[in-house]
Ligand code: NDP
C-alpha cells in the first residue's frame with residue numbers, strides 16, 4: 001500500500017525537493033493533496049503530474065484559475081478531511097503553525113520543515129514531540145534525530161551553520177549589501193526568507209529553539225558552530241570528549257526521504273559520490289559582532305515563555321520589511337532588539353490565544369519603529 005502524503009507549501013524550495021523524492025519512489029508514496037499560496041502556474045503543473053484533485057490556495061486568489069475537476073479550498077487544514085498517513089509542512093512562517101497543530105491533534109505524523117511551529121508553540125506541542133510524532137526535516141535536526149537514535153548518552157547537541165554570504169565580508173560592505181547579495185547563499189538553495197535568516201544567523205537561533213523543543217533538551221546542552229561547507233549538518237559531543245557527526249552533500253532530499261520513510265531506513269536517494277571528492281571540512285566559532293541576530297535569539301530562547309514567539313514574529317516582520325526595501329540589512333537585528341526590549345507584560349501561562357496575541361503585538365510593534 002502506498003503511503004498517502006499531504007504537502008503544505010508545495011511550490012517552495014522544500015516542496016520542490018520533496019517532489020524529487022516522490023518522483024523517485026512512485027510505488028511508495030502517493031500525493032493526495034497539497035497547498036500553495038500564489039504560484040498558480042507551478043501548482044497546476046504539479047497537480048497534473050501527480051493527478052492531485054484536492055488543493056488549497058491560501059492566498060484566496062485561485063478561484064478563477066482552477067477547473068471544476070479540482071476541489072479548491074482556502075485553508076490548509078481543510079485538506080485534512082482527505083484520508084492521509086503523514087503531513088509534510090513546508091510552509092514558511094508562523095502561518096504554518098495551526099496546520100501542524102491540527103494534524104498532530106488528529107494523531108497524524110508530521111514531517112516538519114516549518115520550524116516556526118516549534119519555535120512558537122514548542123511548549124504547547126510538547127506532548128507530541130515526546131511521542132515522536134514530529135519527524136524533523138530541517139537538515140540539522142534530521143541529522144540529530146538520526147544520531148540520537150544510535151547513541152546512548154551525550155553531553156551536547158551541536159548544530160552547524162554555513163555562516164551565510166557575509167562570513168568574511170567587511171562590515172562596511174555588508175552595510176551596503178543589496179537584497180541580491182543577501183540572497184546569494186553559499187551552499188544551500190532555499191526560499192528568500194530563510195536565506196535572509198541564514199545571512200543574519202537568526203535561522204540558527206530559531207534552530208536552537210527548535211532543537212530544544214523537539215528533543216526536550218535544556219539550552220545549556222545545545223550549541224552551534226560555523227561550518228562553511230554545510231556537509232556536516234550536526235554533531236553529538238559525547239561524554240568522553242569525542243564526537244559523532246552526520247554528513248552528506250547539502251541537499252534537502254536526504255532529510256526529506258529519511259522523514260518520509262521513517263521508521264524504515266531510506267534507500268539510496270541520489271548518486272553516491274566518493275568521499276574523496278568532498279571539500280575539506282572547516283569549523284569556526286560564531287562571532288558576536290558579526291551575527292547579533294543569533295545572540296538576540298539565544299537570549300529570547302533562554303527567557304522562554306512568549307519570548308521565542310515574539311522573537312520569531314519580530315524577525316518575520318523585519319525580513320519582510322527588508323525584502324520590500326523599507327529597511328537595510330543591519331536594521332533587521334536592531335528592530336528585533338527594540339521589539340524584545342519593549343516587552344512589558346508579565347510571563348503568564350501559555351495558551352494558544354495568548355500566543356497569537358503576542359505574535360500580533362510583536363508584528364505591530366516591529367512595524368511601528370519603521371513607520372514612525
Ligand atoms: P519558500 O519560500 O521556498 O516556500 C514557501 C512555501 O509556502 C511556498 O509554497 C509558498 O507558496 C507558501 N507560502 C508563502 N506564504 C504563505 C502564506 N502566507 N500562507 C500559506 N503558504 C504560504 O520556503 P522554503 O521552502 O525555503 O521553506 C519552507 C519552510 O521550511 C520554512 O519554515 C523554512 O524555514 C524551512 N526550511 C527550509 C529549508 C530549505 O532548504 N529551503 C531547509 C530547512 C528548513 P507560493 O510559492 O505558491 O506563494
Ligand code: MG
Nearest residue numbers: 138139140207
Ligand atoms: Mg536548517
